[in-house]
Amino acid sequence: MLRIRNLDAGYGSLSVLRHISLHVKQGEIVTIIGANGAGKTTLLKTVSGLLRPKSGEVLFRDKDIASLPPERIVFEGCSLVPEGRQVFAAMPVRENLLLGGYVQFKRGRSSEVKADLERVYGLFPVLRQREHQLAGTLSGGEQQMLAIGRAIMSRPSLIMLDEPSMGLAPLVVKGIFEIIGKLRDEGATVLLVEQNARSALRIANRGYVLETGRIIKDGDAADLLTDREIQRAYLGKDLDAEN
């Protein structure tokens, strides 16, 4: 579905990502874990078109999308839930979701948008209760649900999430991850970027570890969960103490 080859990206003369290569197959959850400043957000920004890559290929369903602007990439079926939710704060929940359906309107499938809206309300019942409330007045968790719902409204074949657990209470985080699993079960493909490595690896099929702009490790999520080095660096386990 998504294949990245030798991607270099950054801001201005500052280079953040170096020679990144990874792929995401249809129907799987792939997670990218790494510390603050490792380049996780930069990677998703580059794939979604908010940032132009310096070099390298981004193939989405065998089409090079590296030079497309963000609004075109969404039409290709690749949707980003950006870091920090980025909801339209001064607009009601319902309008936020309808804007997410913009792609469907333009595809001439406006008749399906109503059903999609119901689907999002089904996934996140709290959004239906808050339908007419301004998005800026929602709690962090509700805003995250709204941001995910808005991305789903475009009927993406790949949905990318940037730190959906950021700043949320543990119980809320659990709910969000359950929804992500549910999306996969319904046939979506997910690329998940997370600092919360444990939760991410638990629901993911495969994972990549990003460190200072390079991928230092990749493999099955289950293997990464038990990898000693990763446990020490990202899962907060003090192995010596345990032994």
Next chain:
Amino acid sequence: MFLELFFQYLVAGLTYGTIYAIVGIGFNIVYNTTGIINFAQGEFVMLGGMIAVSLHSLLPLPIAIAAAVVLTMAIGALIEMTFIRWLVKPAVLRMIIITIGISILVREAALHLWGESVRSLPYFTGNEISAFSFGGVRVSPQVLWTLGICSVIVISLNLFFKYTMLGREMRACASNRDAAALCGIPTRNMVTLSFALAAGIGALAGAVVSPITQTSYSIGTGLAIKGFTVAILGGLGNSMAAVAAGFILGILESFSIWVMPTAYKDAIAITILLAMLFVRPSGLFGNKEAFRLKDF
């Protein structure tokens, strides 16, 4: 007699106030989608009036005005596409200098095209001396035209932003440009559209008011300052507040004649502008209120 004079000044203040409000709204439309203060906003009012006057020698009045509005919208869009569109995250100072440059360019082009002469459209109904009398207060029919059409502009803009898909997309772009792009909305086109829209309402107001205030190549700068004052006074980005602020400025100016020489009339706007920028840059109706109304 005193009361009649009072209302006479009030009506004059309201008339000018609506024009300031329209220019202020123009500022806000562009500011909301781009974060740019477009100092060429006043030139759109000038262009609307001047083009309408020129076209009126060939076409009937309503068609001449409609054509002037469409032409000015095209000019607004063209300006955006030529000077603004290709800039990637420009600095504020750079944008200000660019828009002031555009304003000078438009003004000089107008001087070249139309000369220095002062022009105006004929009164839409009646003439210079016809007037309705409301209990001794004499109101020119053109004043009613101006107030009426400007109200229609404000109301239809409100409806457009609230209830149409395109309006919603423009608001989304204003609220969070990156997120709008991630929804698939072509944000660059929204910016072009906001320039065209700001140009269009400015041009319409310019044409409608020209029988009263008259128009010449140089009126744009003054109006830009007044409109900017109104936009700041109301709170930048808040268009309904700009209407209220427009009336406040118009009425203040009009009543100032009572207490000080007419020559100082224009100083009022500058005084208010400076005072607001020093004391309360968020505007009279800033913060909470602004948040609630921001979207219009």
